[in-house]
Amino acid sequence: MAGSPDTGLTGCWSVYDETVIKISKSKFVREPEAVLVVCFVWKDIMSDFKAIESIAEKCGFTEYGYVRIDHLKYYPDIRKICEGNTCRNYGSCWACPPAVGTLEECKNRVEQYDNMMLFTKKYETKNSFDIKGMMRGLKDFKKLADSFHEELKPCLSDFMLLSNEGCGRCKECTYPDEPCRFPDLLHHSLEGYGFLVNDLAKEANVKYNNGQNTVTYFGALLFNTEKK
Numbered sequence: 001m002a003g004s005p006d007t008g009l010t011g012c013w014s015v016y017d018e019t020v021i022k023i024s025k026s027k028f029v030r031e032p033e034a035v036l037v038v039c040f041v042w043k044d045i046m047s048d049f050k051a052i053e054s055i056a057e058k059c060g061f062t063e064y065g066y067v068r069i070d071h072l073k074y075y076p077d078i079r080k081i082c083e084g085n086t087c088r089n090y091g092s093c094w095a096c097p098p099a100v101g102t103l104e105e106c107k108n109r110v111e112q113y114d115n116m117m118l119f120t121k122k123y124e125t126k127n128s129f130d131i132k133g134m135m136r137g138l139k140d141f142k143k144l145a146d147s148f149h150e151e152l153k154p155c156l157s158d159f160m161l162l163s164n165e166g167c168g169r170c171k172e173c174t175y176p177d178e179p180c181r182f183p184d185l186l187h188h189s190l191e192g193y194g195f196l197v198n199d200l201a202k203e204a205n206v207k208y209n210n211g212q213n214t215v216t217y218f219g220a221l222l223f224n225t226e227k228k
């Protein structure tokens with residue numbers, strides 16, 4: 001697996017000077033208690049990462065890895081591609097633009113979190129024109145993202161999931177007339193946030209393309225490890 005707790009933790013804590021240690025966005029401790037507290041918090045954080053990784057493995061994702069929140073780029077050009085609506089999801093559901101808000105709003109939402117785990121699932125297709133096979137894969141991937149969401153609930157109090165493309169949960173979406181029927185299970189689209197998935201895959205050290213006659217779907221888990 002591409003995941004490594006070390007990679008994920010680089011954004012979680014840092015030593016500012018030799019006396020004050022930032023463990024998370026809101027926790028600061030001073031020496032000499034620092035060493036002891038850091039050991040406990042470190043152990044806690046490590047166990048959160050391990051628990052999340054074992055859930056990702058149980059769900060059957062092909063690979064996972066971590067992306068630093070401060071490395072994320074929100075490309076207006078990707079948003080323009082959404083607006084071109086070749087995927088037919090633009091303006092059709094609550095998971096895609098314009099319903100997800102402006103890029104600035106997406107960025108602010110993401111920056112509520114300290115960590116991003118990128119996860120993938122590879123599906124076999126007959127050939128590069130096997131649209132049915134691709135759609136079958138996407139449907140399965142959405143189900144896996146739902147299972148991941150459910151399994152994460154007891155482990156994380158604060159998280160958000162993003163996944164490739166639109167929603168597709170309901171036969172007919174309520175957008176824009178009524179609120180989403182399942183707001184708690186609404187996974188916004190990765191592309192809608194202006195992310196270049198290839199960039200994310202590189203940083204997370206996971207494969208963007210798994211070879212001929214395959215399609216790979218991506219999702220992202222944003223989470224805070226600190227106990228609320």
Ligand code: SF4
Nearest residue numbers: 094167170173180181
């Ligand atoms: S869950 Fe249903 S109502 Fe909500 S965005 Fe998806 S399709 Fe639309």
